Amino acid sequence: MLRTYTLRSSGLRRAFSTSARRADRAIVYSKNGEPPSVLRAVSYPPLDAPRSGTINVKYILSPINPADINVIEGLYPAKPSPDANLQSLTNESLFVGGNEGLAQVTSVGSGVDGLSEGDWVVPIAPQSGTWVTSRNLSPADVVSVPRADGLSEAAAAMLTVNPPTAYNMLHDFVNLKPGDWVVQNGANSAVGQLVAQIACKEGWRTINFVRNREDFGALEEEMKSLGADAVFTYDDLADKGLREKVKETTGGKPISLALNCVSGPVTSNMARYLGAKPPTKPHLVSYGAMSKQPLSLPTSLFIFKDLVSCGFWQSRWYKTHSKEEKEELIRKVATMGLKVPKHEIVEVGGEGASDEAVSKQLTEVVRRVVEGKTGGKKVLLKVA
Numbered sequence: 233m234l235r236t237y238t239l240r241s242s243g244l245r246r247a248f249s250t251s252a253r254r255a256d257r258a259i260v261y262s263k264n265g266e267p268p269s270v271l272r273a274v275s276y277p278p279l280d281a282p283r284s285g286t287i288n289v290k291y292i293l294s295p296i297n298p299a300d301i302n303v304i305e306g307l308y309p310a311k312p313s314p315d316a317n318l319q320s321l322t323n324e325s326l327f328v329g330g331n332e333g334l335a336q337v338t339s340v341g342s343g344v345d346g347l348s349e350g351d352w353v354v355p356i357a358p359q360s361g362t363w364v365t366s367r368n369l370s371p372a373d374v375v376s377v378p379r380a381d382g383l384s385e386a387a388a389a390m391l392t393v394n395p396p397t398a399y400n401m402l403h404d405f406v407n408l409k410p411g412d413w414v415v416q417n418g419a420n421s422a423v424g425q426l427v428a429q430i431a432c433k434e435g436w437r438t439i440n441f442v443r444n445r446e447d448f449g450a451l452e453e454e455m456k457s458l459g460a461d462a463v464f465t466y467d468d469l470a471d472k473g474l475r476e477k478v479k480e481t482t483g484g485k486p487i488s489l490a491l492n493c494v495s496g497p498v499t500s501n502m503a504r505y506l507g508a509k510p511p512t513k514p515h516l517v518s519y520g521a522m523s524k525q526p527l528s529l530p531t532s533l534f535i536f537k538d539l540v541s542c543g544f545w546q547s548r549w550y551k552t553h554s555k556e557e558k559e560e561l562i563r564k565v566a567t568m569g570l571k572v573p574k575h576e577i578v579e580v581g582g583e584g585a586s587d588e589a590v591s592k593q594l595t596e597v598v599r600r601v602v603e604g605k606t607g608g609k610k611v612l613l614k615v616a
């Protein structure tokens with residue numbers, strides 16, 4: 233059967249035909265702004281066979297991470313480039329959303345070694361645009377991930393950003409010994425859940441802070457089932473009475489590493505729990521600012537405790553490490569048997585769905601993410 237698809241963009245209408253091959257789809261934006269307002273779906277013709285030295289992939293699942301929202305808003309330092317394929321079709325600069333995801337190799341061009349049809353790969357090139365059904369990629373921009381060891385599609389789709397971030401922050405700043413303590417806020421975030429799990433597997437102990445909520449008991453249980461040793465709220469943190477409880481929990485052992493996901497006064501209060509025996513210096517490592525508030529720290533912590541306050545950015549780590557090192561890290565976290573952070577899979581599109589209908593569907597999903605109404609679950613997009 234001969235089918236004709238029509239691509240509408242910027243007033244440009246372009247028709248293409250295909251026998252038995254359906255159109256592919258991307259979630260795009262042409263200018264920065266509020267994601268529910270600027271994102272839309274656009275269909276494009278199926279990819280040609282891959283050129284020599286390249287591969288074609290189909291995306292299986294792609295998370296919507298907080299940083300993806302910031303990129304679309306234009307508030308993130310890493311900027312994507314306009315999509316060349318869509319630009320040639322529409323004559324418009326379109327950016328494809330998404331930085332992370334799981335893709336499957338569908339076709340391998342000549343001269344490509346080490347990748348075969350059916351392999352699972354994850355992108356390591358920053359801001360490559362993963363909210364899409366298919367892509368032509370350079371093998372240098374992906375790492376293949378093992379399909380063995382019960383790694384689910386959801387776990388593989390979330391391999392590039394959060395598990396390496398959690399792993400590196402626990403390993404790269406303080407030389408933790410078995411039984412040492414780590415404290416973190418935003419502990420129920422995907423990164424925080426992974427920090428609790430990796431620390432537990434390595435024999436390190438964690439004190440975890442979260443926002444207060446009606447069902448705090450349920451969250452506390454969930455966190456403990458991941459390996460968290462203690463879970464408190466930011467309200468507890470503001471109460472001086474917590475000092476004794478923490479001392480009881482740690483047996484008075486110093487806490488030499490604090491991981492900051494939210495910033496603001498919560499973090500100033502958490503930093504007061506840091507301390508270390510010289511020559512170890514207590515480290516406050518900031519990786520997120522979910523409260524959108526600045527970070528201010530008591531000067532006394534620098535003078536009397538020799539506090540080191542620094543940041544961590546996994547994107548910088550990727551920029552400064554070789555492909556082999558990236559592969560090693562991703563394989564390591566893929567095979568650690570980590571429980572996948574809470575998530576929901578949302579399919580947008582499907583056979584016969586118009587771009588207008590998919591754009592509407594997507595707007596609703598993204599609005600829920602932006603407004604924090606996903607019930608603490610990471611949304612994984614399946615673009616169809």
Ligand SMILES: NC(=O)c1ccc[n+]([C@@H]2O[C@H](COP(=O)([O-])OP(=O)(O)OC[C@H]3O[C@@H](n4cnc5c(N)ncnc54)[C@H](OP(=O)(O)O)[C@@H]3O)[C@@H](O)[C@H]2O)c1
Binds near residue numbers: 393422493
């Ligand atoms: N530096 C890096 O390399 C790097 C890498 C990965 C992630 N990150 C950053 O780490 C953070 C978490 O990412 P993720 O993917 O783990 O996120 P996530 O799973 O979507 O979790 C978001 C977390 O933020 C909390 N939160 C939301 N709004 C808040 C507010 N106004 N005040 C305090 N807490 C708030 C949520 O708590 P509730 O449950 O209470 O809403 C939840 O714990 C983001 O800022 C992300 O950009 C940085």
